Amino acid sequence: MRDAAPTTIYLKDYMPFGYLVDSVHLTFDLADHATRVTSRIAFCPNPEATDRTFFLHGEDLTLIRAVIDGVEVTPNVTDKGLTVDVPDAPFIWEAVVEIDPGNNTALEGLYMSNGMYCTQCEAEGFRKITYYPDRPDVMSVFTVRINGDLPVLLSNGNPSGKSEGWAEWTDPWPKPAYLFALVAGDLIAHPGQFTTMSGRDVELNLWVRPGDEGKCAFGMEALKKSMKWDEDVYGREYDLDMFNIVAVDDFNMGAMENKGLNIFNSSAVLASPETSTDANFERIEAIIAHEYFHNWTGNRITCRDWFQLCLKEGLTVFRDAQFTSDMRSAPVKRIHDAIDLRARQFPEDNGPLSHPVRPESFQEINNFYTATVYEKGAEVIGMLKRLVGDEAYAQALKLYFDRHDGQACTIEDWIKVFEDTTGRDLTQFKRWYSQSGTPRISVAEDWQDGTYTLTLSQRTKPTPGQPEKLPQVIPVAVGLLGQNGDEVRATEVLELTEAEQSFTFSGLAAKPVASILRDFSAPVILEHDHTDAERAFLLAHDTDPFNRWQAGRSLAQDTLLRMIREDAAPGTNYLDGMLAVLRDGDLDPAYRSLMLGLPTQSELAAALFESGNVPDPMAIWTAVETLRQATAQHVQDLLPRLHSETLIDAPFSPDADQAGKRALGGAVLYLTSRLDGGAKAAEEYAAADNMTRQLTALSCLLRAGAGQTELADFYRQWQHDRLVVDKWFGLQVTTASPETTPDVTRTLTEHPDFNWKNPNRFRAVMGALAMNHAGFHRAGGAGYALLADWLIRLDPVNPQTTARMCSAFQTWKRYDVDRQDRMKAQLTRIADTPNLSRDTTEMVSRILGA
């Protein structure tokens, strides 16, 4: 292993850096394998620091020359950085280093993608560009000169000069190094323009490779909408003359909010009706908004240290969710977010990788860009808003921007702003940031003399490093329905602060049915033993759209669990409930399609495990298949009418209305294919005039065991388009039967287009394998071995993506002894690989519980 004893960094050890940076001048002389970076940095002693050690981070750099105040010096250089003696007064540090972007496959620092130079500096990539105090609390203005013969040369801030072979950029806003960016390439601009609320003109550009010009319009519109929304809703104006977005094919994450120069994974920005699904459009709109919103929540106000990552990420995810709710349907967005949280964050929070929203230690910060920090972090802000109310939230945010603009802050600063605004003591609420694990709320009810008593209890299981849990402040939104389905008590937010607490509702004529955790008011697991009949009642009558959907979901889950545990038949409550929902033409098609969704197989496995059963992936798969088939038969007569309701008589638009119709159309087609063997899907495939329809039809065909001709046809049609080819790869693994999944996956890895060094392609195949629950967990462990083989292969090339994908194994302790042994053996094999990266070492050892 590279680091025999990897170092752990602790939040409690935070110390300010000994020096402040007044200005940074960088000059890049670009060359594929020998780029020279010349830095000129003005330092001065930090009056607030006690430790004056002058340490600059630096990794994979060749130091050519170092100069302090004009005098050449010889620093003490290690593989992590350098130290040198410096004056006890302001001084100028100058250095020349050489780096090799052409061989940078880790995609961190300065690297190359299809002949284009680009950077990724968050979290700690700037130290691979030059020697610098690479920590977010060191902020400075930057001037950057790029010398190179590529036509487009970009960096942060405003352009301050250019001519043949060079360009200069000046960023007037102090920023930490992680927000630095540089792009150089043969790129084409899709231009745009925005006038800010104070009347300033901003030039917008979306830069893409030649050939992608036709995929820019949607992203540009999304950017303008985001800029306007942040002005209207948060009063935040853009602060530079120019805003550039660049699309790059090789990127580890979705996108990056570098000041004035956002860099996007192509998959997160390029879109056209022919090549992108409705889900792609929605995701792109959200990511563009997310990165743009970071300009205030992340850039103008940044994080003091990486433990505070949720300060910018939780808030920015919360803001982008608000944006999506406003642009599209709020209930649909809330349901999507709950589905996503349960699919990604709950397994993390209830397994060996569980960590607080604000972690207290890490070995590799890149391993903490997690669903917990991002999505649970956003839920925590949603709870805070629910507790203090919309008005106080708006005031607190205004105070946050006024008080902390230009600073690197902590969660304490954030909480204080709410305390100062509301006068509330938020000490207990703050546990949401420090206590890991998903709280479970159980419900007891009592009815006497017109008074209904609801007793809620909370408990959180032990998580790594946290054996004992304290009660949290949980906003539980509750409404009461009368026996005839009318709402007898409108939604009220109960504040659960004790381990157990009772709430009474008096003056009721008859025992009500409680609708609890409306709008998914907290990221918790609600254990409410409703009968099927009560769930069916809520499914028919709940006035809260989230809980109405949840009632159907819970009914489906209970039905499936009975089928798995007791070999029960599907049962009519679920089937009749679905029929009634589908028949209701007043319900939004998007909402109806969500109603037809089922809990994931992984969620069912978790539910079985939690209730003391050992989940059998094949039994889960069979139950889901059986319920799907029964549903198709039960609603059969309605399918033609539903199909006609989803027809669209207008040119394609990725808006929520059309997307909702296509979603319901897809769900209907899927049920239809179960009855006709794919005949209708083949017609749909042939008639498809947009990617949503084409891919849905192909997916239905493959799931029905047909579609091989169409699959080959799809590849021929789209082989020139890398983003569509990713879909072609992924779909085959997603739709493979459990028995064939490992073989289908292996065969795809032998395809000439399986460019495994490209993270999108790798994830399309290996991510799909990990997501195909029954296929990945196929008896005999072929899925486990295949994934491990590829993770071992990828690790030396791209540690970040390898480490993230190790989470496929995080649920290993849920399964039977044989599967546990096989997963453990693969994890151990990965851990024992010579020279394993720090990223993957940390992940595997946490998963193993070592």
Ligand code: 0A1
């Ligand atoms: N800050 C970005 C996400 C991001 C994080 C790390 C990266 O490389 C390690 C890249 C992007 C966001 O929240 O969108």
Ligand code: ZN
């Ligand atoms: Zn972000």
